Amino acid sequence: MAEKIKDAKIIFVVGGPGSGKGTQCEKVVAKYGYTHLSSGDLLRAEVASGSERGKQLQAIMQKGELVPLDTVLDMIKDAMIAKADVSKGYLIDGYPREVKQGEEFEKKIGAPSLLLYIDAKSETMVSRLMKRGETSGRADDNEETIKKRLDLYYKATEPVIAFYEGRGIVRKINSELAVDDVFAEVSKAIDALK
Ligand SMILES: Nc1ncnc2c1ncn2[C@@H]1O[C@H](COP(=O)(O)OP(=O)(O)O)[C@@H](O)[C@H]1O
Numbered sequence: 001m002a003e004k005i006k007d008a009k010i011i012f013v014v015g016g017p018g019s020g021k022g023t024q025c026e027k028v029v030a031k032y033g034y035t036h037l038s039s040g041d042l043l044r045a046e047v048a049s050g051s052e053r054g055k056q057l058q059a060i061m062q063k064g065e066l067v068p069l070d071t072v073l074d075m076i077k078d079a080m081i082a083k084a085d086v087s088k089g090y091l092i093d094g095y096p097r098e099v100k101q102g103e104e105f106e107k108k109i110g111a112p113s114l115l116l117y118i119d120a121k122s123e124t125m126v127s128r129l130m131k132r133g134e135t136s137g138r139a140d141d142n143e144e145t146i147k148k149r150l151d152l153y154y155k156a157t158e159p160v161i162a163f164y165e166g167r168g169i170v171r172k173i174n175s176e177l178a179v180d181d182v183f184a185e186v187s188k189a190i191d192a193l194k
């Protein structure tokens, strides 16, 4: 079932909330033509559909918690299969959020070639998210939820980076720099794949 996507490169994009994952992914799409799949965007699309499942997801996301693993993995897998004929590579943004998510992804879909670790200080992430919150309309871009998302990031998601470091596929990107300078580092990591 994951046959069709087995020749495409898979890149995990991991970093704290507001670190700049989405910003960098957009630039990768423009330069390399990869398919960008953000777990958060997929979930927000389900919320926007007004479905019963969307209502349950909304409540979880508003609290800054993680939605059930199966829900998000199924969404990513369906989206990957839908693009399989045209995609030479996938940017999986915001996933895995915990080691278990990485393990399940590999069982059901395939192994990543690269993990881009988008790294910024927690003060930087908070100030970017507060600014984004002025216009994003996101229910989780508020001071209280941002704090919970950061705590969960350090507790659950940072171990993902250590897990893949053991495999030698992690490239740490300094996301404190200006967007284009961050992207220069991202580009180097992707170019090294070929
Ligand atoms: N390198 C950067 N320098 C300054 N601001 C940035 C940088 N990268 C992202 N931002 C801003 O920070 C906010 C969060 O970025 P976003 O890409 O949505 O992060 P994430 O997807 O990791 O939550 C956005 O408002 C974005 O414009």
Ligand SMILES: Nc1ncnc2c1ncn2[C@H]1C[C@H](O)[C@@H](COP(=O)(O)OP(=O)(O)O)O1
Binding pocket: 015, 016, 017, 018, 021, 022, 038, 039, 040, 041, 043, 061, 064, 065, 066, 067, 068, 069, 072, 093, 094, 095, 096, 097, 101, 140, 149
């Ligand atoms: N892989 C995943 N597993 C569980 N929940 C997830 C998830 N990806 C996203 N979510 C849920 C919980 C997050 O707090 C919320 C927003 O995610 P996001 O858009 O990726 O945030 P950000 O880009 O600011 O890091 O959606």
Ligand SMILES: [Mg+2]
Binding pocket: 021, 022, 038, 040, 094
């Ligand atoms: Mg994002």
